[in-house]
Amino acid sequence: MLNKEKETDQLITQIIKGIEGVKGQDIEILDLREIENTVSDYFIICNGTSNTQVNAIVNSVQKTVSKSIKENPWHVEGSSNAEWVLLDYVHVVVHVFQKHIREYYDIEGLWGDAKIVKIETTH
Template sequence: MQKGKASADELIALILQGIEEVKGQDIRLLDLRELENTVCDYFVICNGTSNTQVNAIVGSVQKTVSKAIQDKPWHVEGSENAEWILMDYVNVVVHVFQKHIREFYDIEGLWGDAKITVLEGNL
């Protein structure tokens, strides 16, 4: 696979694999393609139980994606306090939250018109 040539579906599958590898919780995929004025096509949202786990999820996603398709996020934000880390893969943006921060910002509520898929069965 050439660098940066992975399909969105392949990238999402790798991101999900990275999240599940370190037991990220409450994983959701928001499909934003039908909405106007969006900055990307998909959000992947999940949460961890501590800043340590949030950092572990981000590290696992980066490692999984990099190893499989030699791609890395265009931008990563929020690593300092690890309450909400955003990983920007251009068409796919990953949000990794601590649970209480996720509840406070309610990204799913803000993007309520998006098609939301719940991707985790081990609650």
């Protein structure tokens, strides 16, 4: 059990690093572990300012995670229009939005019972 948590923590750290590396904005971690019937343990949500930046964030996350801990997403969805891209790392699902799409879907509101941690970025 502890090993899975340690691996999940490392994964989250690398995902955040990947997002920050290309100035992803409004990064939040939703801890879903205490909610019944969830698809994963954590959601990491962030947004970019354009489809170009959304794609850059997605590529940066994949490259950072793959290089540091040799993990690739099990599934990637939404890359073609880059308004909302989902990277599924099984225990951790990353949602990369364009800002207006994020506001529209309000994932944080849908998962209101989750513990939310905002990541402070320097930009």
